[in-house]
Amino acid sequence: xxxxxxxxxxxxxxxxxxxxxxxxxxxxxxxxxxxxxxxxxxxxxxxxxxxxxxxxxxxxxxxxxxxxxxxxxxxxxxxxxxxxxxxxxxxxxxxxxxxxxxxxxxxxxxxxxx
Amino acid sequence: xxxxxxxxxxxxxxxxxxxxxxxxxxxxxxxxxxxxxxxxxxxxxxxxxxxxxxxxxxxxxxxxxxxxxxxxxxxxxxxxxxxxxxxxxxxxxxxxxxxxxxxxxxxxxxxxxxxxxxxxxxxxxxxxxxxxxxxxxxxxxxxxxxxxxxxxxxxxxxxxxxxxxxxxxxxxxxxxxxxxxxxxxxxxxxxxxxxxxxxxxxxxxxxxxxxxxxxxxxxxxxxxxxxxxxxxxxxxxxxxxxxxxxxxxxxxxxxxxxxxxxxxxxxxxxxxxxxxxxxxxxxxxxxxxxxxxxxxxxxxxxxxxxxxxxxxxxxxxxxxxxxxxxxxxxxxxxxxxxxxxxxxxxxxxxxxxxxxxxxxxxxxxxxxxxxxxxxxxxxxxxxxxxxxxxxxxxxxxxxxxxxxxxxxxxxxxxxxxxxxxxxxxxxxxxxxxxxxxxxxxxxxxxxxxxxxxxxxxxxxxxxxxxxxxxxxxxxxxxxxxxxxxxxxxxxxxxxxxxxxxxxxxxxxxxxxxxxxxxxxxxxxxxxxxxxxxxxxxxxxxxxxxxxxxxxxxxxxxxxxxxxxxxxxxxxxxxxxxxxxxxxxxxxxxxxxxxxxxxxxxxxxxxxxxxxxxxxxxxxxxxxxxxxxxxxxxxxxxxxxxxxxxxxxxxxxxxxxxxxxxxxxxxxxxxxxxxxxxxxxxxxxxxxxxxxxxxxxxxxxxxxxxxxxxxxxxxxxxxxxxxxxxxxxxxxxxxxxxxxxxxxxxxxxxxxxxxxxxxxxxxxxxxxxxxxxxxxxxxxxxxxxxxxxxxxxxxxxxxxxxxxxxxxxxxxxxxxxxxxxxxxxxxxxxxxxxxxxxxxxxxxxxxxxxxxxxxxxxxxxxxxxxxxxxxxxxxxxxxxx
Numbered sequence: 001x002x003x004x005x006x007x008x009x010x011x012x013x014x015x016x017x018x019x020x021x022x023x024x025x026x027x028x029x030x031x032x033x034x035x036x037x038x039x040x041x042x043x044x045x046x047x048x049x050x051x052x053x054x055x056x057x058x059x060x061x062x063x064x065x066x067x068x069x070x071x072x073x074x075x076x077x078x079x080x081x082x083x084x085x086x087x088x089x090x091x092x093x094x095x096x097x098x099x100x101x102x103x104x105x106x107x108x109x110x111x112x113x114x
Numbered sequence: 115x116x117x118x119x120x121x122x123x124x125x126x127x128x129x130x131x132x133x134x135x136x137x138x139x140x141x142x143x144x145x146x147x148x149x150x151x152x153x154x155x156x157x158x159x160x161x162x163x164x165x166x167x168x169x170x171x172x173x174x175x176x177x178x179x180x181x182x183x184x185x186x187x188x189x190x191x192x193x194x195x196x197x198x199x200x201x202x203x204x205x206x207x208x209x210x211x212x213x214x215x216x217x218x219x220x221x222x223x224x225x226x227x228x229x230x231x232x233x234x235x236x237x238x239x240x241x242x243x244x245x246x247x248x249x250x251x252x253x254x255x256x257x258x259x260x261x262x263x264x265x266x267x268x269x270x271x272x273x274x275x276x277x278x279x280x281x282x283x284x285x286x287x288x289x290x291x292x293x294x295x296x297x298x299x300x301x302x303x304x305x306x307x308x309x310x311x312x313x314x315x316x317x318x319x320x321x322x323x324x325x326x327x328x329x330x331x332x333x334x335x336x337x338x339x340x341x342x343x344x345x346x347x348x349x350x351x352x353x354x355x356x357x358x359x360x361x362x363x364x365x366x367x368x369x370x371x372x373x374x375x376x377x378x379x380x381x382x383x384x385x386x387x388x389x390x391x392x393x394x395x396x397x398x399x400x401x402x403x404x405x406x407x408x409x410x411x412x413x414x415x416x417x418x419x420x421x422x423x424x425x426x427x428x429x430x431x432x433x434x435x436x437x438x439x440x441x442x443x444x445x446x447x448x449x450x451x452x453x454x455x456x457x458x459x460x461x462x463x464x465x466x467x468x469x470x471x472x473x474x475x476x477x478x479x480x481x482x483x484x485x486x487x488x489x490x491x492x493x494x495x496x497x498x499x500x501x502x503x504x505x506x507x508x509x510x511x512x513x514x515x516x517x518x519x520x521x522x523x524x525x526x527x528x529x530x531x532x533x534x535x536x537x538x539x540x541x542x543x544x545x546x547x548x549x550x551x552x553x554x555x556x557x558x559x560x561x562x563x564x565x566x567x568x569x570x571x572x573x574x575x576x577x578x579x580x581x582x583x584x585x586x587x588x589x590x591x592x593x594x595x596x597x598x599x600x601x602x603x604x605x606x607x608x609x610x611x612x613x614x615x616x617x618x619x620x621x622x623x624x625x626x627x628x629x630x631x632x633x634x635x636x637x638x639x640x641x642x643x644x645x646x647x648x649x650x651x652x653x654x655x656x657x658x659x660x661x662x663x664x665x666x667x668x669x670x671x672x673x674x675x676x677x678x679x680x681x682x683x684x685x686x687x688x689x690x691x692x693x694x695x696x697x698x699x700x701x702x703x704x705x706x707x708x709x710x711x712x713x714x715x716x717x718x719x720x721x722x723x724x725x726x727x728x729x730x731x732x733x734x735x736x737x738x739x740x741x742x743x744x745x746x747x748x749x750x751x752x753x754x755x756x757x758x759x760x761x762x763x764x765x766x767x768x769x770x771x772x773x774x775x776x777x778x779x780x781x782x783x784x785x786x787x788x789x790x791x792x793x794x795x796x797x798x799x800x801x802x803x804x805x806x807x808x809x810x811x812x813x814x815x816x817x818x819x820x821x822x823x824x825x826x827x828x829x830x831x832x833x834x835x836x837x838x839x840x841x842x843x844x845x846x847x848x849x850x851x852x853x854x855x856x857x858x859x860x861x862x863x864x865x866x867x868x869x870x871x872x873x874x875x876x877x878x879x880x881x882x883x884x885x886x887x888x889x890x891x892x893x894x895x896x897x898x899x900x901x902x903x904x905x906x907x908x909x910x911x912x913x914x915x916x917x918x919x920x921x922x923x924x925x926x927x928x929x930x931x932x933x934x935x936x937x938x939x940x941x942x943x944x945x946x947x948x949x950x951x952x953x954x955x956x957x958x959x960x961x962x963x964x965x966x967x968x969x970x971x972x973x974x975x976x977x978x979x980x981x982x983x984x985x986x987x988x989x990x991x992x993x994x
Contacts (some may be wrong), residue, residue: 028142028148047146048173051139053179059121059185072152076145077138 012053014096015039017089020063022080027068027076029052054079062088125188132183143175175706176714181666193501197508204509211481212513218885219517219565224471224524225463226552227558231529232536233456234557235548241445242374244317245405249444250412251400252284252419259937263447265398268391270426270437271309274402277422280415282407283315286400289378292385294346294358295845302847303384304988305360307358310388316377323369328386333669336365337386340373355900360385362654368616377403377444395433402445416441443608452542455868462875465617466566469610471880473886475569476606478510480893481698482784493645503571510570511563518562525558526550532871539867548612551567572606600894604926607890608885611930612937613884614876617966619938620945620962621876624869627797631865636688636858638801639728643854644828645687646835648846649670658811667809667842668820669720672835677825685817686715686792689861696813698804700759703783712770714755714802715793718818720809724750724788726823734766734786741807747782748807755802756787770804776814781897795861815822820852822939828853882932885975891923892978903987911981919982923975924968938963 012035019034020026026034031047031054032047057063062085081089147168154164172178205212240246252274266274266286275284285308292305306312313325314363320337336358338347347353357364365387376382378401392399406415419439426434446453489502533548648668655661665683673681686694697711705711723729724736732753742747749770756765765784773779792801806812820839824831832851839848852860895902902915936959946952 009592011591027145027149031145031151032146045170046173046177047150047179051143051178052185053183056121059124060118061120070149074145074148074152075141076149077142 005078012050013057015056016050016053017062017085017092020079021089023076023087024110025080027066027070027078028051029076031079057085060088061085117942122188125186126191128441132187134225134498135186136179136183141177143178147172147411149609165793165851180472192506194508197505198507198512201509201512205512208481211477213511214885215477216520218470218882219514219562220520220524220543221882222463222467223514223521223558223562223565225466225521225875225964226460226877227521227525227554227560228532229459229463230557231455231525231550231554232532232545232548233460234551234553236449236452236456236544237445238553239544239547241377241448243377245408246445246565247410247443247930248282248406249316250404250406250415250441251444251447252404253440253442253447254398255438255440257438261290262440267395267398267433268400269393269395270398270434271400273403273426273441274419274422277425278418278879279352279416280406280410280418281404283311283746284311284402284404285312285315285897286376286402287312287389288399288401289383290901292360293845293847294342294385295362305380305385305387306378306383307387307389312386313371315403317405317970318372318375318815320369321372322351323367324367326386326640330532331388332390333388334363334365335368335388336360337369337371338367339371339375339382339384339386342384343370343380358385358555360387377448395430398742399715408767412441412443412934415651448543450543452545458945458948459871459875462617462620462872465562465613466875466879466882469613469882469886471565472610472613473889474510474513475572476603476886477889478513478569478875479572479606480889493828496521500948501574507570509567514566514569517565518558519674521562522550522555522558525554535867535870539864544677572602603890603893607887607926608933610883610886611927611967611971612934614879615934616932616937616941617872617876617879618963618967619934620941621869621873622959623942623945623952624865624872624949626959627736628862628865628869630953631796631862634792634796636796637729638688638854639787640854640858642824642828643727644822644824644831644835644851645651645854646818646822646839646848646851647858648820648839648848650817650846654845661817662665662809664843664846665720665818668839671838672822673807675831675834675838677831678969679823679825680722681820682726683718683720683820684723684817685718686810687752687794687821687857688793689728689795689857694813701769701771712752712759714804716772716813717793717803717805718808718812718890719750719805720818721807723805723821724786725820727791728823729791730789732787732789735786736786736788737809738805739809741785741810743810745810747780747812749782750784750786750788750805751784752788752790752800752803754800755804772812772813780812821941880970883967884970887923887926887971888974888977890926891919891975892981894922895919895982899982899985902982902985903989906985907987914984915985916979918977920972920975923979927968927975935960 014066015035015038016031019031019038023030023034028050029047032050036047054063058065058079060089062082064080064082065077065079067075070076150168150171151161153166154167155161158169217243241249243249245326252266253262254264254270255262256264267287267961268286270285271284275281278284287306287308289304289306291302293302308326309326310326310330313320319325321340322343323337325337326333326335338353338358343349343353346358347356352354353367353370356367358367359365373385389400404415405823407410416439419441423438427437493499493502529548529550533545536542537545650661650664655664669681669683672678677834680927694716695713696716697713699711719737721737721739721741724731734750736750737748751765752761759770760766760768765787768784769781770784771781791803792798794802808818820835822828822831822835836848836851839846902910902918905915906912943959946954
């Protein structure tokens with residue numbers, strides 16, 4: 001149960017970092033929408049789980065936050081990627097590629113039954 | 115990794131300033147919803163739909179807040195702080211419980227801390243040498259004599275040293291008293307004779323000068339201890355090259371050891387001289403100290419030495435058959451017997467602590483029964499089981515820590531008392547170093563926490579998993595007396611009663627032995643009797659005439675002192691344990707077994723010895739001036755000897771033949787029979803004793819002890835006697851002037867100290883067990899108040915109610931006693947085996963102890979029983 005949540009938290013953190021890299025500074029709602037759009041309906045029912053994840057990333061120094069004003073003049077807390085966060089994202093992305101690569105090879109049809 | 119660390123730091127600070135952060139989160143979520151609603155409106159939803167959709171997609175706001183809060187701080191720590199605050203509040207609310215529990219724990223923990231601080235100083239602290247853990251003592255063993263710690267011979271030591279690879283260094287030494295001459299006064303000091311390399315093996319450098327060189331094994335050089343340098347030479351810096359006369363030999367001083375240097379068990383060494391090689395392989399007199407190589411363990415060294423000694427056995431079958439080695443860490447060897455005693459007491463205080471724990475556990479259990487509803491309600495409201503256990507354990511740890519702190523206070527005071535007491539029993543090395551240091555503090559802390567956990571978990575686990583339905587349905591009155599809780603508390607009381615019985619049995623055994631010892635008549639009058647030891651320089655007094663002259667003078671001059679009734683000499687004082695067992699023949703009678711002889715303890719006395727000691731003469735006469743060197747040899751025997759050797763006839767006039775040297779015998783005639791004296795100490799039965807007269811030729815004797823019967827307090831005369839002896843010969847040191855009462859009380863000191871200590875701890879255990887029993891019985895009475903009211907309303911007498919309650923207390927006690935008996939028997943057997951000189955345990959002592967326990971238990975249950983019987987039935991019934 002806990003492991004699954006950890007995996008989910010980890011995935012969510014990676015998606016958040018990637019989103020901030022692509023989109024620039026963004027508020028919580030914006031990040032949630034963006035993740036929902038990109039991932040289909042993965043986050044559709046529970047935007048709320050994003051907030052503990054954001055706090056965790058901020059505590060780890062990968063993102064920073066400040067209050068700002070949205071396009072339509074609404075006060076919102078904006079998150080942006082820090083240099084440490086950028087580095088972390090690269091690292092995580094590489095690890096992710098490696099993992100998926102390995103998994104993919106397992107699931108690929110065997111080419112030469114020698 | 116860095117990020118992780120940073121996160122923990124932030125989370126730690128996140129525990130503060132909660133309100134502002136909560137506020138900010140609420141605003142953030144608010145803005146989230148507003149943005150979402152706007153989007154939804156733009157997508158064409160009605161305002162109600164838009165808001166509803168946004169709320170659903172966000173999820174439970176409270177749950178998010180909770181998750182963020184958990185992530186923000188450190189929940190475990192926050193809970194702990196909250197529990198601590200809550201626990202402290204609960205303890206404050208019930209001060210009588212808290213005081214009793216803390217006091218009980220303080221007694222238990224304090225006793226352990228006190229004993230541990232002694233154990234720490236004596237057993238655990240390393241010796242003051244570099245890498246002292248690698249220092250060992252290599253004992254010889256003797257399979258034939260059954261000895262495991264025997265002295266080694268010089269050639270064996272040389273072979274061990276030459277053949278072994280396990281040691282970096284090895285040296286041998288022996289200690290003996292040496293007489294320092296010259297200066298104001300002759301004095302006897304503890305001297306070490308050592309092979310070269312001793313100080314190098316210990317890795318100790320002299321404070322001044324140098325140590326022995328390897329070629330100096332026969333040189334007349336000496337090294338002083340710091341204290342003898344300061345005392346005898348006033349700490350002169352030009353001491354190197356000076357000479358000192360000891361035992362008639364002049365030594366050149368080559369070095370001075372640093373202060374506090376001491377390595378042999380026994381009294382502090384004052385002088386170090388080279389050890390002269392003794393080529394005999396049958397004369398063992400050496401202790402061997404070795405330094406193991408860094409990578410060699412004691413068993414490995416033991417294995418290697420085993421091979422070497424087996425080789426020696428083959429090579430020298432005559433002298434070395436059955437001779438092995440036994441390697442012991444030096445610290446263990448130094449501590450010797452004290453180790454066993456200290457460990458016994460550590461075990462004893464551990465039992466006391468367990469009893470204290472049980473007591474507090476049952477107190478808490480009674481209280482937590484009262485809190486069962488609180489716990490149940492909290493569980494019903496969703497508190498997790500783990501959370502409840504954590505809460506209860508925090509509370510018990512809080513109690514235990516308070517108990518530990520108070521216990522430390524008790525211990526810091528008790529330790530001084532303990533050290534003073536133990537110092538009286540027998541010399542324990544390093545005892546004076548006992549104090550409360552970091553190790554002791556750590557021990558107390560760990561012990562307190564473990565204690566809190568122990569008694570906390572006994573009740574936390576069942577209490578935290580209440581059967582909700584069961585408890586909530588029970589009426590408030592009966593909810594507190596669950597069957598499970600009652601059974602648990604009964605078991606706890608039974609356990610502590612049986613543990614207390616074990617300690618009581620041990621204390622009873624010691625007390626019995628002490629009483630037997632004290633009531634034993636020594637066989638002579640100890641009042642107003644002074645004993646004075648001389649040590650005769652060997653060379654000066656090598657012939658018997660010189661000694662006789664000296665002794666004659668001493669007897670004459672001391673005897674003439676005012677206040678002296680009579681004075682006499684003896685070789686072995688009663689109760690000093692010394693004795694010379696010799697074999698002899700009885701003319702006209704075959705030896706008991708072919709090739710063997712009769713044997714008895716031989717002692718030497720001057721005329722007037724028996725009169726001076728007030729030992730009754732049963733038949734014949736004691737020695738007198740008529741037993742001169744030329745008169746026929748006379749002996750005086752004790753009653754046991756008379757019974758043993760001449761059971762069927764008058765021993766007066768009977769003769770024995772005593773071999774003096776290998777080709778010379780003397781024939782001796784019994785001239786008197788005296789009463790038995792406890793020569794070997796009060797604890798051992800009289801043995802056959804035969805006295806020779808010191809004025810007649812016989813076996814060689816080293817020196818004699820002067821005994822003086824005085825008219826008044828002998829201490830007043832001690833100085834006059836010392837001066838008189840000094841005026842006769844300045845080179846004869848007088849030492850150990852003691853009254854016979856001192857000698858007697860010294861022999862009783864050790865059993866007295868043990869009895870006092872164990873008795874104290876047993877009494878503590880008994881008191882704690884009584885409090886525990888009282889608590890449980892009194893709790894049941896409170897619970898059954900209503901029932902008793904009904905019983906009395908229906909016609910029960912007060913006596914019936916008292917009996918009802920007493921029966922409960924008594925049945926618990928009897929169960930505990932029955933279980934404890936087995937343990938008590940084991941305890942007494944263990945003690946008789948480990949502490950020498952104890953009377954064997956017997957049923958009477960054990961029954962007396964059990965009766966005491968039951969008596970105390972009856973009182974402890976009678977008090978609450980009476981309270982139960984004074985219930986006014988009308989009041990209890992109306993209360994319903």
